[in-house]
Amino acid sequence: MDKHITAPITKEVSRTLCAGDYIYITGTIYTARDAAHKRMDEALAKGESLPIDIVDQAIYYMGPSLAREGRPIGSAGPTTASRMDRYAPKLLDLGLTAMIGKGKRSPEVLDAIVRNGSVYLAAVGGAGALLSKCIKSSEVVAYDDLGTEAIRKLEVENFPVIVVADCEGNNLYETAIKEYQR
DSSP states (O other), rough: OOOEEEEEEHHHHTTOOOOOOOEEEEEEEOOOHHHHHHHHHHHTTTHHHHSSOTTTTTEEOEEEEEEEEOOSSSSSOOGGGGGGGGTTTHHHTOOOEEEEEEEEOHHHHHHHHHHHHEEEEEEOOOOOOHHHTTTEEEEEOOOGGGGGGEEEEEEEEEEEEEEOOTSSSSSSHHHHHHHHHH
16 A cells, blocks of 8 residues: 655554555655664663654664765665664664664564554665655754764655554565465
């Protein structure tokens, strides 16, 4: 099923998304990769607040290439989500609603998705140049010293993703394999 949603993504909206749905996101999402996640985790361990309010937000696991003239961002393809698995459950427990990346997630992340009424969304790997056309603006909002791994605030329009893991425990990576084997 195709669905158009607006970000930030509330828990109410995330609970309507089912594994296998094609989603088009318009609104605000954030980027963060390995180094930014590590720094956020360190801040939380010290009792500090996060540099962005993650409640009802989507984090896209992406580090862009340099923008071409006249564009807000360069190629913007997803990175492997499992690299953030050690940090994701804590962020989900703090109110993060959606994660966007590629590849499978750990059982701990999948449990946290269900526990928190969240979702894991996949963007198509290898299509970063096409995905960047859906990004209307990009602004570094935290950890500028990390370069492409800084946290960015993106304004997106009809950004295409597929629901991989939903809040009911459905996982497209498992169901699609079973369906294909028939």
